[in-house]
Amino acid sequence: MSLAIGDRTVHLPLELTSFVGRRTELADAKRLLGTHRLVTVTGIGGVGKTRLALRVAADVAHTFTGGVRLVELGDVHDAWKLIGTLAESLALEITAPSLDDLTEHLAAQRALLVFDNCEHLVDDVAVVVGKLLRVCPDLRILATSRECLGIGGEATLALRPLATPDCHCPSSPSGLPSYEAVALFADRASAAVPGFGITEDNQFAVVKICQRLEGLPLPIELAARRLRALSAQQILEHLDDPCCFLTLGSRGAPARQQSLRSSLDWSYDLCSAAERCLWEVLSIFEDGFDLDAAEAVCAGYATSGELLDVLTSLINKSIITPEQTRGLVRYRMLATVRHYGLDKLRATDRHTTVLHRYRDWFIKLALHADACWLGSRQVELIDRLARERANLYAVMSACLDEPRDAPCGLRIAIALRRFWVTRGLLDEGRHWLSHARAHQLPGRSFAQVTALCAESTLAGLQGRSREAFDLLAEARRFAALNLDPGVGQLVLRAEAEVSLATDDATAAAALFEITLEAIDASGDDTARLEALTGLGRALGHNGDLESAATYLQEALVISDAHGESVNRAVAHTALAAISETGAPTRAAHHLEVALHLTRQLRSPVLAADLLHIAANLTADRHAERAAVLFEAAAAWQHRVGRIPTGAPANLDDVRARTTLRLGEREQSQAQQRGRRFSLDQAVAYALGEQPDRDERCTRSGDLLTPREWQVAQLIRQGSTNKAIAETLVISQCTAQGHVERILNKLGFTSRVHVAAWLTEREAVDPEAVLEVGWRGR
Template sequence: MSSESAAPGDRRAAGGLPAEVTSFVGREDELDLLAEQLASARLVTVTGPGGVGKTRLAIRAAAEAAPAFPDGAHLAEIGQVQDGLLLGHAVLEALRITDHTARPPLEVMLDQLADRRMLLLLDGCEHLVDACAELVGALLRAAPGVRVLATSRQSLRAEGEHLLPLAPLAVEPPATGAPSEAVELFADRAGAVLPGFALTAANRPQITLLCRRLDGIPLAVELAAARLRALSVEQIIHRLDDRFRLLTGGARTAPPRQQTLRTTIGWSHELCTMQERLLWARLSVFAGGFDLDAAEYVCAGDGIDADRILELVDALVDKSVLFRADGPAGPGDPAPARFRMLDTLREYGAHWLRATGDDGRLLRRHRDWYLGVASWGEVEWFGPRQAKTAERTRLAHANLRAALEFCLTEPGEEQLALVLAGTLWFYWVGSGHLGEGRHWLDRALALAPEPTEARAKALWVTGYMATLQGDLTRARPALEECRRQAVDTGDDRALAYAVHRQGCAALIGDEPARAAELFEEALWHYNAIGELNSNVLMAMFELGVAHLFLGDTDTGDAWIDRVREICEEHGEQWAYAYGLYAMAYSKWTSGEIRLARSYARECVRLNHLFRDLLGIVLAMDVLALLQTEGPGADLVEARVLQGAAHRIWQAVGTPFFGSRTFNGPHLECERRARAGLTEAEFTDAFRHGGSLDLDAAVSRALGADRPTPGPRPFRPTPVPTP
């Protein structure tokens, strides 16, 4: 959708609205919602940041609603009025009402419109909100047949006002596979400046990336399309680091504030008070969303009192500089309100923050806050709030990345980079981010080679994640260095973790006897230092698995039962889910197929809560094998699940860690399916499974068979009330 306003002198459509001079793209849902609001409310205000397309949407909605108003729909362009005292005169002029008396314009307006049935569109009210609110209030009281549709970067806060906050255009393609609205707009405008331009399968990914970088802001998309006169799409993307210099040259007939992206946003900046501008600049250090607590910690002081942050945030939301971006709330645990700023607005604020010279201090405060988020998450990972901790960390992911990048690029911050990247082990491992965790840790370890406590932790975390990816060539040296440093420095905790993770490397290296020895040694060290957390439970689980692989089912089951007891006592679900995988494997070896299937499904379900891809895929492969068992065997479904698991493994690392032992059930399932299916059935079922996304694959795994008796329900011990 274009964000251009109609210029004075444009050809007028019936009813006093400007005719559209460019095609109208998308916004079907917003038009429907706006039509509903205009049918039931007498004052509707479309709000949103500059360039988001408020004017264009409002004009289209007013044109569609005009037949319901005998006296038509009329546009008054308030953005061109700089003095509130002239507002009434401007509206009278737009309505073509002439009065040569000395009466005040509002009095004339109320007299002339008292019996009219019309829709009045007030466009661009943000700089005169008080005057507009006063005028609208008086008009609606005196003229019952008049309805008002306004556009503004902030609400009028007039009595009876209904709001329609307008977001940027969608960037990601819909499920139908059609282009997104932002991409469609770019292609439409590109065709106008570059004859022969067409959206193709080849250029669509780059155009989507460009629109994503532009936040889907219609004005920015249109200005970028105009640059195709001289640049390719790839060149535009490359130059977006200075988007305000690049995105100029809007239509000459557009209002000056909409001819470049910088002046469009600058117009919003001018509407803010000094403290609102200062907070805008400080909030630019946040990447993605943030909550009020984070804003108060990071941004308060030196000109902004902490107790004013709420008021200022509310003002910036009202002025469409910030948006509410609430995450999902858990039962009985409402999520706090979250806010976000479009990247384009964030970049503008960052420019002003750098100009103040205060950016270094704000970035450090931001880093400190998210180091606290990570540290608290590590503590809460062991306990009943585990799932909520995973969700809270997921919501902070973009800011954690920003904090890590700051630590890795700011001289003297290298040790804190190690601390932050290492502390987040629970998120990297437990929520499906092994590759990203390795990225941050490798960078931090390269910058800080001195033997510190932070480096020791980063080494065992790196070794652990490399092991899970099947990369023993990296895992073993990292863990050996950690162990050696721990012995040299007397770091008993690092020694326990290094030995534990060396056991993991031995287990996937098909040395279950050696792995069992190392796990027992690690548990001795954990006990000596009084450590009890999810890592310790995983050591017990892994020791049980080692015994199962050695054929000692009784010892293996005993350790896994111990894991389940402790998990239920402390409300721990993540390690419990891995215990379920081991229980499923154990029950399969003993021929208890129905119970094995139930354990494996519960393992998939719990790990899906955390988005732990490794836990999901291990259990899914067991479920595939179980589909080949018994009179109800379904070899096609077994291959479908194997195909789905194969796709997930691609996002984890080497399938089955490169381990022959872990790969055993998969190979047995494959052998049975190949023996009972035709080559086409064998191949097609696997291909179909590989086409399933994660959620669809999990749904398939959980609902592939009739309900079976489940494992003992997970009932964590309630936390005592003080």
């Protein structure tokens, strides 16, 4: 298309479908283009690079007196055709044009060139672009490629998939279009099936489709086209093999965009032999990998140095994405990219070898974490196990599917037992322990008894006493037939833990005392430490506070000597509980130490107990704060499916007094706030680090005018600027101005954030939101 703007000419194709989302990326691209002469938009195929670049070019076209030209390279497969294609885009009527001809033509022009789909000619495009920029001072170039051009002065914008709802997404269908992936699906779905809308009946399936496709625009659009023949739920059920299912692209689209497989084939064909090999091998990882795991699995296919080079190349080509957290880089593939690579791997003779290396590495990791549990690297090991959950579960599943490997699956499950307790994964732990036991050959092995004891402890923490004691009874029967004396001690310790978890503290104290005598002879510091903290907690529940404190302090000495954190946190939690009535200052000290440790451990089990204690300590001074903490504690107990063991005995009385001191509205608001806390937010609030949520919401809300409140509510409903303008009978330009001011006032960069903020504020003070909204009408 050639469009005249004043004395400028814009050669860009018209958009055939609506442009959805990408507000932040559009702003970033424009900003980069204003400060850099070369901007390359990178990303995996199907992420929307071309659409973004064309929209950016159209938005800034008025600033280029020399016009805007699109140079489409997708169908240019020979380097020698590059100059001719560029000359054709510039409408130069020159026979056999040279690069010098092009630079002479552009030398004095303030123009924008959009080089689209450069990845298959990246070296040649880099040479041409480099020469143009060196000779043409007012030229700007916006490129799209699956990898950057790699020349001096280049700014890159890595385009990520669209935002998708997480597990805390709004329950109302009206709020879902605030997520860009859902908005795109809904838009394309309504084109495929007129009248389609997100309803309570289909919202779950729509959200899961967007999550399974990880917000990638191309597969989302391909999935939406399937609505002509299938329901959203049926589409979801077919996404186990997305490459085979997502095939109905637009006839007018390039061949590489006709199906998901075609898009991935294009990327695969552009890789070297070494890159293809590692793409396939690294696809064995279920949910990302660290460098040491990659080195183990890729041994023989690449040296450490070669692996890092090829890994970097795959990152540059948008096949692998690096993610940095807490100073550690982890590598991940999108699920569609991984499934494609895994299909390729299964077709090679490398598959069996790679699978065995993958299995052996994670068996070794689980056993190492269990053996080194009592040590200064405990938090690091817990974090590592958390990162590798999906890989560990995949290996367990593979082991249990093979009878000869089933004992390895049971060993992994046993090795993870303490991790599951610490991270509050009680249902997961019980599932895998039960599943692993069911796949063993008949027998009465030590491992079988250990698994039964571990499962009974998890059941006890959930408050399912009958199930816990049934498992213990089975463990006792197995132990009676086993000649190893350690088996009986194992069952005794488990019975003590279950008794404590199910509120039989008297029995628990007696059992812990017996186990301590046997442990003293064995020299097992881990077992001794756990028995000491167990006995201290049990005595505390029984009211023997002095003895309880003695045992807990002894536990702290052992814990400190080893530099571990879990039992230290448990001991400080118990010391806070037994000190809160008679020594609140001492209780506050133990509470603070335990909260900091719990934040490092990310343990919801401990956090729930600590939040109860914190609420109890503050109830007489700050009723509202106590109500928030009580509700946060209850919410986290519910999420992990357990009954608290560290809560004070007078908890019900304290909660009742708190409720009486607050009005109905204040009590409801406090409960909603506490219920919505993440684990980090809850711990921070208990430590007094987080500002009061009501005050933050009120401060932000007071900045908005009544009209801006109305616009914010329309944003939450997923309205575009055009729809906002039509609803409020204002110009589209005015609507855009309101949106910009709202984002600036609230300090947000995305409409999604505005929608989430408004939902949160409405939960805190629904009447105020309603009042302000109506005031502007």
